[in-house]
Amino acid sequence: MNYVYGPIPSRRLGKSLGISPIQKKTCNLACVYCMLGKTDKMTNESVEQYPLEDILDEVKLVLDNRLEIDIISIVGEGEPTLYARLDELVSSIKTLTNIPVAVITNATRLTEASVYQALLKADFVLPSVDAYDETSFKKINRPEKSLNYQKIIDSLIKFSHEYQGELWVETMICKGYNDTDEAVDKLKSILRKIKYQRLYINSPIRPPALETVKALDHQRLDTIAKKLGGINIDVLADPKFYSDIKNDLQAILSIIKRHPMNQFEINAFLDSRNTSNKHLIYERLTSNGEIEVINYKGFNTYRFK
Template sequence: MYAYVYGPVASRRLGRSLGIAPVTDNQCNFGCVYCQLGTITHVSHERKVYAPVDAILNEVNDAISHGVAFDGLSIVGDGEPLLHSELGTLVRKLKALTDKPIALITNGSLLYQDEVLEDIKDVDILLPSLDAYDKASYARINRPHGGLPFEQVLEGLKKAGERFKGHIWLEIMLVDGWNDHDEALDAFKELLGAFRYDRLYLNTPVRPPREARVKKPSTERVKTFSEVLGGIALDYLSDEVYTSADADDYDALVALIKRHPLHRQEIQSFLEARKHDNVEGIIERLEKDKAIRVVEHDHFTMYAPSA
């Protein structure tokens, strides 16, 4: 089982993408109310080596040498990837391993730092988030650890818009009652006019967050945001397809669930595609596994990390 590489996960945004997590164990400088990872280990905004770059590259190399098919690499995390202080080296060395595009999914908090922008300059697609529309909503929704002012996050998005040469696909996670009302819509409209991005995606918490009070907004609200802000609403139901370089079906599922809670139907499809002959047996095993919690979320039975 790999420690830093998972998938590939196929999505409409990124194709079949091999996931790379340079920051593991849910270590993040935010504590978003909608986070789908297990309990977040809060860390400061200070960058450091969270995982040895060579170990990450060995796993990517291993997946490539085993013929794992993917359309691109996604640097994402069981935490915030920009916190890794050797991200620049990782990106450069990944570029030398493959000519497939590299995407980076981030909370965007550290984009104001020149060294961070330098580290990610060879990334092809940057996917930062902006869920808050003012200081108070930033404190409520993203819950940054330590002092990182909202103005600094906005400054980072502006700097990235000016200096980053690749595509910028911004994402807003809309949460019912938290940032989906008219006041938020007006504020987002003004904020989004202040920096460059190429696409806007509107997401909703379709996978179970730790906090049960987090609900997805109504379809009407998402539609209104999409129309007013010119964003692409990610469909209510995901059509993502999951595959894995891991040969062991159970280990592969646990590695996926650790990063991305799965519907029962997604687990079934994953196992059927791998011609597993005891799908129910695997599901029973997951249900007994202390690392997994089973949650009823929006009429679906979902499997999420327990811690």
């Protein structure tokens, strides 16, 4: 499979079948907290790097296997709304299945009419709102130069009032970036104009793109979540990873290709498969030149370079 992966567990969405319609690290932002690492291809131009027909063939193949799937998430390893045929992708999936379709987005391209229309068709839209003004947008999200934060927020507000599906906003709070009382007050005044069903408050739990970025402790994050009227994502149960691939190492590689895993998640995953040679798996991971092992928050996380 080249474009479809999982289902993988998601704290917010359950068993999520991921669809990645664009190349790795293609984005119009370079968020300081990005768990994928540095944005390699910075662009705000729509791209059709992968043929729609090929993506749909893979979706059909997975659906034919009748796996347990709660949601199909167009998420990508960058910003999925950069995909030029997003509208057709959403519509086509919906003709194949009744499983709800979600788009996880940084919301910046809602200013584009085609993206706006495509997202109206999704069952769930999960946009991010981290910044509280143009300056903090540049500091936290480090956008492609043509992006204007006020226009993005205005489009998101308009979209939220027109959209008939579930709109779940996520706000990432990073120490020293948007965690002061003043920043939180300003964020609140933006968020209250958006008509959403859920607001998740998060802090980087995986190694961020910028090493100096720090997560908040649970208590402060909780205080901010309460102030914003959102759900502290810390309180959601940790998801369990699983894979249909029989070989343990290959199973882990297929997961971390799209989603970094920390040592506790790998241990739990291997335990669930009664793996006896865990140390060999770790040796193979550590000696794999395509994988970087990052010590963050006092434990190791494994992700593709």
